[in-house]
Amino acid sequence: MDRGINTRCIHLEEDEGKCLNYGALSFPIFQTATYEHPEVGRSSGFDYTRLQNPTREQLEKIIASIEGGIDAFALSSGMAAITLLMELFKPGDHIIVEADLYGGTTRLFDNVSKKNNYEFSYINCSEDDIEKEIKDNTKAIFIETPTNPMMNVSDIGKIAKIAKAHNLIFIVDNTFLSPYFQNPLELGADVVIHSGTKFIGGHNDTLAGFIVTNNESIKEQLRFLIKTTGSGLAPIDCWLILRGVKTLGVRMEKSQDNAIKIANWLKNQKHVTKVFYPGLPEHPGYELIKKQARGFGSMLTFYVDNKENALAVLANVRLIKYAESLGGTETLITYPVTQTHADVPEEVRLKNGITNETLRLSVGIEDIDDLINELDRVFSLLDEK
Structure with a gap:
């Protein structure tokens, strides 16, 4: 068995x-x-x-x-x-x-x-x-x-x-x-x-x-x-x-549950222009990933409306950490153009869709209300500029 x-x-x-x-x-x-x-x-x-x-x-x-x-x-x-x-x-x-x-x-x-x-x-x-x-x-x-x-x-x-x-x-x-x-x-x-x-x-x-x-x-x-x-x-x-x-399964389930909720929350924010998460039905890979995987994971990427707001998000997060890497218990936000993909030529990055407005989230296992409240606080600051 x-x-x-x-x-x-x-x-x-x-x-x-x-x-x-x-x-x-x-x-x-x-x-x-x-x-x-x-x-x-x-x-x-x-x-x-x-x-x-x-x-x-x-x-x-x-x-x-x-x-x-x-x-x-x-x-x-x-x-x-x-x-x-x-x-x-x-x-x-x-x-x-x-x-x-x-x-x-x-x-x-x-x-x-x-x-x-x-x-x-x-x-x-x-x-x-x-x-x-x-x-x-x-x-x-x-x-x-x-x-x-x-x-x-x-x-x-x-x-x-x-x-x-x-x-x-x-x-x-x-x-x-x-x-x-x-x-x-x-x-x-x-x-x-x-x-x-x-x-x-x-x-x-x-x-x-x-x-x-x-x-x-x-x-x-x-x-x-x-x-x-x-x-x-x-x-x-x-x-x-x-x-x-040993705790891979429980962490993956919890972080995925958080990611789905955050992806849907981000879709309704006026400063967010697009959300890339394969667990959203409108994602082009949604049906395929359901066929070949048992879940959608806890990684998501999104565009904000301009570079200034992308930098402002990174400067104002507190509970969510502005850091490289992913997959840990903590929720991390990354700026690919200066971190994970800094050595990729600009023309290649842009062709792949990685712009100055691109942010990547690795969603952790914190309480979802705290993560949403953190994002709400940060995005509210964008309105005050």
Whole structure:
């Protein structure tokens, strides 16, 4: 019998009925760099923490379980995860990429991967014809869905069929919805990426990244690469993510409930010109996300009527924090043009819809009345100018 995701966020079925680690309910932090061997040819199963560590192994098993993969890899950040994944490719390879990506991913591709002679084609994967971009040297498709920050929704199952027909690796950054709401591997993806700093960790207290796969060949390559490059997540950070992921489900449900209410509230504000949230029926990806996910998440983006008011909102929030990142218990507001997408060329940002009037909210788990009152106070100040 399959266990529910909330149970799998806490328990590994293989450990049930066993008194492990002296019965400690909190999995221990194995803060060690190396391990003793009783003799040549015999091992505890661990040799050196760069290769593997018991705390990291426990975390990786849980993430693989909730994302539906055969293996997971815990890395020092989400960007470290994408950087390691790029080592699957070689100079001359071509990758089709979603145009509306997190700015740090675009920065990596344009300033590091291109230096290594990788080729990228940026397209709107929710609207453009992907097959027209496939060439003889195309090796992969890399998407986010929903995208950051414009919340575009791509059809994972449809793209998976295209990838398989052309023998391409299909990679999905699933950070915005987390494994709780969406499992791209079940829809045909080969690899899933997460910034574990965000919803999986959930408390804005550590950095982490994950790669999850259900492909045996990719698994073997990544297991070799993670021990070779040394970018695995440290034991104490693994423990923090283990602690955070236990409450993934309850946090996702609460923050989504808040986000839906805030999205509808924002729609009725005179200084807001547009709200981008896939849980709104008028969103172009609404029906698709209902088909391929179990929820809409807690990320939303909106336009205000001018740059001056965007800056005023950021200057006047108090309960809501003006900060980068997302996915924590606290509600955060971000200004993409100077924060998450500051290194994206202006013409690219504008083409994707990221303007000086764009604000992004990561909705947390505070009481909704307090969040609405905060927004009402801030927007009332705009009327007083």
